[in-house]
Amino acid sequence: MASADTFAVVFNKLRPLLSAFAPHLQCTADTSDNYWLDTHHVMKNKKPLFFGAVQIKQRYVSYHLMPVYVFPALLDEISAPLKSRMQGKSCFQFSQIDEPLFTELQTLTEAGFLRYREAGYV
Template sequence: MDSVEEMREFLIECIKKHVPPLRINKDKSDVFEVSGTKHAMQGKQLVDGYYFGSVVPKPKDVRLYFFPIYTHPSAFDLISKDLKKCLKGKSCFHFKSISPEMKTEIESMIEQGIKVYSEENLV
């Protein structure tokens, strides 16, 4: 899968499978954003839904901002080298293409994020 639009739709559908417990905050062509639905401390601030992630299409790639990998990095130690290559910084994946194997791994990674945040009572 190489088309920005196809990758965007795939990532959004992976996340939408988890609504609820996630809540959609933004659903526009330039950004799709979700958070939890419970009041939680995010840093020093009480928020009405802990940030989970966003999908942002760019002209040459699609970005997945995936906050669980930032807040709980050890829960994602086993992601593949191919997926790690797409991770820029601590929580942002840049996808120029998504292989069938990577699709399966992304789905599992998002499920793991839901599991970790559920255990922490964040979603």
């Protein structure tokens, strides 16, 4: 099982994938184990539309990317190794650094942001 130090390293590698979009979004959490971004788009339930988060959990680091839930076609081109990291419809789990998958996740995050922008959410 990976250590808390390893999870912190993974978290710090994943956080910039989201923070690159922070100037266009609303940061609602920014701690050493939780980084959360919402859009400024308010939904029918009066809450902002979620964009993404990186969180250190007990057994892994989770990378949530809501655009892949809202627009599932974004997942059509992802690799099998990245797909195998999915838990649920919009969460990817990592317990160690995986540069090729992080690069792919960065591309997916960029595509998700652009799709949100096209839809008028950002």
